[in-house]
Amino acid sequence: MGVALWDVARPAGPGRLAGATMAGFRDRGVTPAGLRLVPPPAITLALVFGAGTVAVADASGRQHRGSIVAGLGFGASRVRQAAGFECVQVRLSPVVAGAVLGIRPGELDGAMVALDDLWGREAGRLGERLSELSSWRQRFSLTDAVLARRAETGPPVDPEVVWAWRRLAGTRGRVRIEHLAAEVGWSRKRLWSRFRVQAGSPPKRVAKLVRFDHAVHRLVAGQDPARVAAEGGYADQSYLHREVREFTGATPAHVAAEPFLAVDDVAWPERS
Template sequence: MSPRHEVVQVPPHPRLRPGVQIYRGFRIHAGHPRERLELPVGFVTLLLGFDQRITIGSVGTDLAADPVGAGSQTFTSLLAGMRTSSVIGVHSGSVHGIEVVMRPWAAYAMFGVPMHELTESLVDPSDVAGGAVRRLVDRLAEIPDWPTRFTELDRSLLHRVENGPTPAPRVLRAWDLLVGSAGATPISGLSRELGWSERQLERMFREQLGLAPKAAARVLRLQHALRLLVADRPLAEIASRAGFYDQSHLNREIRAATGMTPGAFLNRIRQAPTATARVDGTVTTLVLQA
C-alpha cells in the first residue's frame, strides 16, 4: 500500500471500551474526487480532519457537480449524531485524519450535551467542545506516526470521559437489550424491564442516546437486515428475521434509508468489497466513487 494511501484501524484504550469502538486513521490520495455513502448506524462518529475539507449532502444530491448546493455542509472535522437515513460525503481525493466510532451513550459522556441536539445532524465538534478539539487536531496533525497519535487521542478522550456526565445505568441496560435483539425488543417491554414509563424511557433515550426508542430500534433492524443481505440471505428470510412485516416493507425501509433497492445496494458491495468500512460486521460506509 502506498504511504500516501493508508488506513490504520486499532481499538481504543481499554478504559474507553466498549463505548468507543474503534479508531480509524486514514491518509487517502486518490487523485480524483471520492464519494461515499454514510449509512444510518447505531453509532456516533467523530471525524478529526487534518487538512482537506469534506462536503456532506443528502442522498440524491450531485455534490461533485454542485458542492455548495441543496443544503450541503462542508467540514474539516465533524461530529455526526445518530440518524435514520444515509448521507453522501465527497472529498477532493486527498484527505488525512482520524475517525472515532462510538456508542451514542459514550458520546454523551464525552461531550456532555443532550444527544438529541446532534440527532439527524452534523456539526463542527468545536461548536460542542470549544477550542479543545481544535488544539487536539493540531497536536495530532503534528505527530509523525499513527501509534503516537492514537496514544495522544487516548489521553485526550479519557480526560473528557472521566470528567463528563455518567450515562444512567438503566439507559445502558436498555441500549444493550435493544442492540442484543437487533431492534426487535418491544418498547413496552423495555419500559417494564427498566421500571420506567414509556415517556420516561423516551426522554432518557433522547437525552443520552439521541434518537427516541422506536427510531433507534428502526435503525438497528435496518442494520440487521443489511448484514443478512450482505450474507446473501433471501429477501423473504431477511424480512422475517429482521422484524419487517413482509418483503415489500423491507424494500421500502432499505430504499428510504439508503436511496437504493436491496439489489442495488448488494451490487455496490459486490463491485467494491474492499471499499467499505465495517464495525461489528455492520457496513457503515460504502464508497460510491473510489
C-alpha cells in the same frame, strides 16, 4: 469491490473507554464525489487532519468541512469533495457519547455539526496534534486519551437508559418498547423521554437503526434479501426496502454495493 478508496488502520486492541471504537483512513485520491455514508447505530466523530480536504453534505444538503460529529441515524449523507484527507473515525455508543461530546446526544437530533461548534479551540488543537504524529498507533493513543479524559467529566446517563440500550443492541432491535419499559420499571412515556435526550433518539427509532445495521451487513455479505428480511424481524421484504430507504435514501441493492462498507470489519471480516 474494485479499487480500494483508502488505506485503513485499526488499533491493536481496545481503548480505555468502553463503547468507543476507532479506525484510521488515508484517502488514496480516488474517493468519488457522491459517495454515500451509511449510518451506524452509533454517534460518529470524524477527526480530519493534515493538508487534505473533505466535504460532506448532510441529509438537508448542507455541506460540512473538516472534523464533524454525526448524530444517531444521521440519514442520507454523501461525500461531495475529497482530496488526500486523513481522518480518525470514532464510533461512540449512544450511552457514552454525551460524556465525550459534552452535550446530551438528544441535542444533535440526528444532525451533523462541526466539531468546532462543540469543542471550540480544543478541536483545532487536536487536529494539529494528530497532524504532527507520524504513526496511526500514536494517533489512536492520543485520541484514546482525549476520549477517556472527556468522558470523566461529561453528563451522566441513567442506568435504566444504559440497560435499555444494551437490550436493544443485544437483541438487534427486536424487543418491544413496552417490554423495555417494564424491565426498567418506567412508563413507556418516561423511557421515551429519557432515552431520546440521553441516547440521541427515541427507543423505537434506535431499534429500527440497530435492526437496519444488522440487515445491511448481511446484504453486503451477499445474503438473499428475502431471507435477511424474514430473519431480521421485518414483516416482509418491502418493509426492509422501506427502512433502508429511510436511513440512506437508496435501495438495498445500492447500499449493499457502497464501497464505504468495504472498510467495515463486520461486513468484511476477512479484511480485518
